[in-house]
Amino acid sequence: MGDNNNALETAASKLPDMLDRFRMLVDCESPSNDQRGLEVCAVLIRPWLSAALERSVRLERVGENVHVLAEAPDPRVLVLGHFDTVWPVGTTADWPFSITDGIATGPGTFDMKGGIVQVIAAIELLQDASHVSVLLTSDEEVGSASSRVLIEEQARKAGAVLVCEPSADGGAVKIGRKGIANYRVSVTGRAAHAGLEPELGVNAGVELAHQILAIADLASGDTSVVPTVLTAGTTVNTVPESAQCAVDARSWALSDLQQVDRAMFALAPHLPGATVTVTGEIDRPPFEEHSARRLFGEAASAARELGIGPLQAVRSGGASDGNLTAAIGVPTLDGLGAVGGHPHARNEHVDVTAMPERVALLAVLLERLRHLSPAA
Template sequence: MLADLEELVGCESFSADHAALARSAEVVGSLGTRLTGAEPDLIVLDGVSHLRWTFGAPRVLLLGHHDTVWPIGSLRTHPWSVTAGTARGPGVLDMKGGLVMLFHALASLPTLDGVCVLINGDEEIGSPTSRRLIEETARSCAATLVLEPAADDRGTLKTARKGASRYEVEIQGRAAHAGLEPHRGINASVEAAHQILALASINASAQAEAADSPLDATTVTPTLLSAGTSRNTVPARARVSVDVRTPTRAAQNRIDTLIRQLTPKTPGARLHITAGARRPPMEPSSSATLMALATEIAAELGQAPLHGQAVGGASDGNHTAATGCPTLDGLGAVGEGAHADNEYAVIDQLIPRTRLIAELIKRTTS
């Protein structure tokens, strides 16, 4: 498993580099073929490479991605290494470790009938080309097991995920000379400040509603901010990017309405609000039955008791849950530091976790 993980980590697969994704798909495809005995379907959508294996009539979907957030060349600064019981390298935890575990779990089974494996190449950027493929596949299955990394270094599963929405609040003002006639301008920067405060107010109200359970709280966070063209010109344009995370579809819809109802505070300024929901919430009810099954299996295997928790980050499990397909996430590698310089996977958890996955597959396809 470590040799296979080293090979996957050694093939860089930055989401924005389609050529790198094509090379990665070839490496992942070869690994899957060696361990399952079957060639994958290579599905290229808008230049992005996805892989799918189907064995009989699908009953369980095993879902993962081979793209990473790490730009090409990251291996020079974050080389593959195995030290002190951990494996390190770009994407080792998120989620190349999960891919290795997935295929080794399949290799241990007496039959793969009823299994569908879908590994996409654009999860880290919101799955723009693969979302429809994921949803269509999930609708034909009775369960989805997501091989994203565990929620922490104790192996906690992800039983709920917040929905993710992105907005761009574009502000149109009017330029003027900042020294000679600023009164003739309409300052888009000032209006941007008003809108940021309005967004902060929406966030504060949402936080107050979930004061006893911050993990369940809706968050509305202004992120990127840009305005102006020169130091001596009243800004004619500004833009505020907004990240929204919501635990339920109802909350996602409510925040969408509030953001689209934002109004200008500066006389003459105009607002244009674009984008919206990118991933629906994965609510706890989606994972309850599968979590109970995983807990039972872990006990039978003599493993430590499993725990589950809601997390703020979204994954493709959000999409499968939204179709009505029961979904359990965070079954992949155990470690910490996804997307960060300290990313690592715990080596002695690879085999126990793979056994858990294998038994889950067996029970959900029988």
């Protein structure tokens, strides 16, 4: 990359190519549970990224999942993202990619195919990308089970992580995220005829109701504990023999999540004869603000160099793979992707007029991190 003063102009010149790639990437549907679609998407991305980096990019297979990995010869920074989406195959038939008045819409535009397009364009601005590793995964939306070890391994090698997930409102980056714990509470009772002899049954639905009230009481302050999907019973005239509920818990602090975790596994039945079984764990530890402090300083300085105004930073209640890298002690900055709004919703969109600024910001930041020590 040449003079930073020319970075915005160069990035703007790449916008037509970015939009062509953007359209192809959104048209390539890639829901997390569709291995064929994910494979096709990975194959589409691979040559774009390889050409930008001027080195080989491999498809890393973990079980049934395929991830796109470009390891740097001298890794100093890992650019992290994902190409799976929450949208089922066929969504583009009634909601195709389109751009109107500078706003791109379509499934996965904001979360996070616009970010992937920007990553490739930013790398193209660098004269030398030998310090930049890139990992794009295919299972972030469903918990990163197959990619977690790979993410942590590449993050440790690089020593710093830039997550190109969607930005917050107005283009703000993300310097903290809540951690997430997920549980399933299973209740076993005893079936009986609801009309003839209900007294012989143990109503798993009633027991679950007691448990739901106890679980909801675990919420405190900014720590949320929410029973979500509930099921019970088999027929309308039978005392339910079994019942289940899912629980979503989130907090800014690991200690608070650990307290919820202990309480969940201490749940006990209220009704004689009922049993309560809890499974689950803390899936993604919190991404705490100290992990982003240095990288945000670099990003804010890069924004000033480019003359694109003060860079804002926020915390987010949603989680990302940045939670995983921050939790192992690797400096992490998130939300460096597209500017837009409403991920996972039918009005998901990207402001394509903001793409050149985001590309230039990422490119300048990557250049600044060239000399970052992996131990920093």
